Each structure stands twice: as C-alpha cells, then as structure tokens.
Amino acid sequence: HYPLRRQRQMCIRDRYQRRVRGTMKALTPLLFLVVLPTIISIYTPDWPSLDSRPNPDWWNEAKFTLFMHWGIYSVPSYCSPVTDSLLCYAEWYWIYSLKNGSAVQKFHNDTYGPNFKYQSFVNNFKAELFDPEEWASIFKSSGAKGLVMTSKHHEGYTLWPSNLSWNWNSVDNPPHRNLVADLSTAVRNAGLRMGYYYSLYEWFHPLYIGGNPKQYVEEIMIPQLYDLVLTYKPDVLYVDGEWDHDSDFWETKPFLAWLFNESPVKDVVAINDRWGNDCRGKHGGYFVCEYSAFKGCPPNGDMTHPWTAHRGMGQSFGYNRIDVYNNVSFFIHLLVDSVSHGGHLQLNVGPTADGRIPEVQKQILLSIGEWLQVNGEAIYSTTVWRVPQDTQTNTTFYTQKKGIAVYAISIGWPGDVLVLSGVSVSNIEKVSVTMLGYQQPLSLFTNAQHQLGIYVPKLTEVLSCKHAWVFKITGDVS
Numbered sequence: 001h002y003p004l005r006r007q008r009q010m011c012i013r014d015r016y017q018r019r020v021r022g023t024m025k026a027l028t029p030l031l032f033l034v035v036l037p038t039i040i041s042i043y044t045p046d047w048p049s050l051d052s053r054p055n056p057d058w059w060n061e062a063k064f065t066l067f068m069h070w071g072i073y074s075v076p077s078y079c080s081p082v083t084d085s086l087l088c089y090a091e092w093y094w095i096y097s098l099k100n101g102s103a104v105q106k107f108h109n110d111t112y113g114p115n116f117k118y119q120s121f122v123n124n125f126k127a128e129l130f131d132p133e134e135w136a137s138i139f140k141s142s143g144a145k146g147l148v149m150t151s152k153h154h155e156g157y158t159l160w161p162s163n164l165s166w167n168w169n170s171v172d173n174p175p176h177r178n179l180v181a182d183l184s185t186a187v188r189n190a191g192l193r194m195g196y197y198y199s200l201y202e203w204f205h206p207l208y209i210g211g212n213p214k215q216y217v218e219e220i221m222i223p224q225l226y227d228l229v230l231t232y233k234p235d236v237l238y239v240d241g242e243w244d245h246d247s248d249f250w251e252t253k254p255f256l257a258w259l260f261n262e263s264p265v266k267d268v269v270a271i272n273d274r275w276g277n278d279c280r281g282k283h284g285g286y287f288v289c290e291y292s293a294f295k296g297c298p299p300n301g302d303m304t305h306p307w308t309a310h311r312g313m314g315q316s317f318g319y320n321r322i323d324v325y326n327n328v329s330f331f332i333h334l335l336v337d338s339v340s341h342g343g344h345l346q347l348n349v350g351p352t353a354d355g356r357i358p359e360v361q362k363q364i365l366l367s368i369g370e371w372l373q374v375n376g377e378a379i380y381s382t383t384v385w386r387v388p389q390d391t392q393t394n395t396t397f398y399t400q401k402k403g404i405a406v407y408a409i410s411i412g413w414p415g416d417v418l419v420l421s422g423v424s425v426s427n428i429e430k431v432s433v434t435m436l437g438y439q440q441p442l443s444l445f446t447n448a449q450h451q452l453g454i455y456v457p458k459l460t461e462v463l464s465c466k467h468a469w470v471f472k473i474t475g476d477v478s
Helices: 002-032 047-051 057-062 090-097 103-111 118-124 132-141 179-189 213-232 252-261 291-296 328-340 359-378
Strands: 064-068 146-152 193-199 236-240 287-290 307-311 345-349 383-389 396-401 405-410 417-424 431-435 444-446 451-455 469-475
Touching (some): 146 236, 179 193, 179 213, 307 328, 328 359, 345 359, 359 469, 383 417, 396 417, 405 417, 431 451
Parallel strands (some): 064 345, 146 193, 287 307
Antiparallel strands (some): 396 405, 405 469, 417 451
16 A cells, blocks of 8 residues: 555645645745835745744733643553653653563563554553543633644654544544544633644654655654644644654744734644654653753743643553652642743643543643632733742742732741742832732731731631632732
C-alpha cells in the first residue's frame, strides 16, 4: 500500500500548497494600498513580526483551561513513577517499552509478552463508553473556559480521519469514530473554547526516520496542520515534539504567518511556544511551564508575557493506572499562584481507553469548579497587582481588576487577623473589605506601616469556602 499512500500524501500536500499560494496572492495587493479605512496587520514569516501579534484576549482572561491526552497509549496505561522517573509519562509507553531495563519494558513483557507490538494495542482503543456530552458537562462544571485535546501524539495515531495517517487513525481503526469532531461539537455546544495539541514529529514515521526528515515536514506535518485548522477551526493550536530541529527546519514561521493573516481562526487562535527548538520561552503567543519547570516561572521573570502552568493531575498526562494524584487544594493553590504572577493554569485530563474520565480526576475537576463558583471573580479577567505575593506570610497572593477591586487570596487559613503587607492604606474610612462566600462586612485596621489589617471571621462561619479564602478590597488602596 505504500506507493498508493505516497501518491495520496503528495496530492493532499499539493492541494494545501495551492490553497496557501492562492491566499497569499490575494493578499499581495493589500501591501501596496496607501489609504485604508482600517489598519490591516500583515504578519511576515519571521519572529519579530510573528511575536508582535497579541495573544487573544479570551485566552488572557480565561486563566483556567483543560488539556487532554487520549490515544492508543491509554490502553496499556502504565508507567512507573518510582522506578523510571518522578515524571513518568504514560503517553510515552511505546518508547519506554523499548528501553532495555526499564520498568515499562518489564511490565510490557510480563503482561503482554516480548513479541507483542505496540501497534496491536490499536484494536483495544475502543472508547465504547465515550459520551462527549457528559465529558463536556464535566469540563464546564470545572470552571475551565476551554479544552485542548490531543489530535496526534508522538506515536502518529490521529484522532481525526487524516488521509495522511492512513489506517493509523480513530476512524479507520477502533473506535471507528472521529473523536476530534465528536468532542469538539460537544465542548463548543457547552459554551467552551476548543483547541488541539499536535506533535510535529513522529517517533517511527518512515519518512521522518528514513534519512530525509524534511520530506516528512513537507508531505505530512505541514499538510496535517492546515487540515486541522481548516477543518476544525481551533481556538488554541498547541504543538510539541519540536526538540530535534529549529523552526526553520519545521517550516513553522510561514505556517504561522498564514495562520495569523488568512486562516479562519486568525483573530481568535492562541498558540504556544514549541514551534522549534529555538522557541521555548522566546517565541509564541504564550509560554509553557511544564511540571518541574514551575520554579522558573514565569519564564525570564516576565509577568507581562502570557504564560501557563501545564501539568497532569498526577505524574503523567496520559492515563496511568498506578498514578499518584495530588489533592484538589494543590491545584487551587497552583491556579492562584499562577494567576497572581500573570499566568494561567492548563490542567490535563487523562481518559481511559474505554472512554471514561477516571473518578478521581472527575472529583478534582468538580471541586475546582465549586471553589471557582464562589471565588472566580478573583481569578477570571484579573491582572497582576503591584506585588503578586505577600512578603510577610508567603501564603497570601494578589490579583486585581483595575479600578474595581484588589483580591487578597490566602491559601492557608489566616487565623483571627490578616495583615496585608502588599496593600497600603492612607484613609481606612475609604476602604471596604468583604470575604467572598461570607455575607457580613469585615472590620479593618491599619498598622504603623499603613498596611491593611483585617479581622477575620471564625472558620466555622465560612464553611462554604474551602482550600483558599478570598478577601475583596475596594476603595482607596495602593
């Protein structure tokens, strides 16, 4: 079948290249217009121009979105965080199973046999319990504003019927469904944004590993990216697997110029920073801090450039049957910490191969949603206060809505009195403080340093609030 597959790939590549040339030709006359009723931004395929494009307002204001890893790796759903590494990604099962001496290889050989090929797992990725409307309802209840799902991970298996992934996609094989289309429809019907993760490279694609990886870029990767955008119109396009080569090799700058200038999502799409091994923390709409990189976030200490904390609920993105999960307080505190420093939380969900969201993950999502129902105004559409974190307690973080309120968020119960070193008051009579979820006004004072002090109600009086407590400050403060 390979000659037919190559012919099909080249036809699709040529079709997309003609489409791009046509759109760029249509743009050319605009470059010579002197007088226009409005200013039209034309982004050129270089980083100074591409980086000048603002990250979309909707993403900057969302503060909390979800991510999802789901694919053939959800069938074995195994990685040993104790034996292999503290961060053992189950979605890397194929590679780990080929690593001599690894816990995953031992598990694979003991469970399935040394002659069982990873590709054979495809028949058990059935998603027979997958209910996209139920999933969308859970995502909506979490308080998240959108979802990014894996359309293709490093294994190359696509969750949409890509003609460039013949017989290695979710329509040609079980579950015989267009998972991208089905979930996208449900998520958007729930009022959420929808985006896609796409791996630039594939571990074992014959073109990529066959001595001419550039052929893979031009005949597989770039056409698939155009297909994703033109067919499914993502609000987020999150790429990964870039580390082998720079952005020139991957040809991502011309693609991004098209994405920003002429694509159907040019005004709304948000992108990350993995478009080449020269990009992380340097180029892209928002920068990504993944797991252990949190201590270096925001990247370069810059709280003005959009960035996100990015992690799973345990030690893996893909579902891992032996994963160790953090509790809900951990994620609410991470959300508060990230937002107070100008960031965002992108929290991953790892469904099972039969199409269920594991109960422990579901409960974490619903608990975050319950907290946001009470305290969301201190998170959504906020900006950085003059200091992100209190210098005295280290457990109090700040956000603001300019001209409206400052929010002091305590991730530990503050006790009877809370003194805020990050809020100065010149006239206490012009300041008011309420506690979200508590209806009574609070008594205030100032100390010798003109710092705002709050008399906190008894914990038993605010049992509707858990995990973190928000004090809304209005009036004349600095």
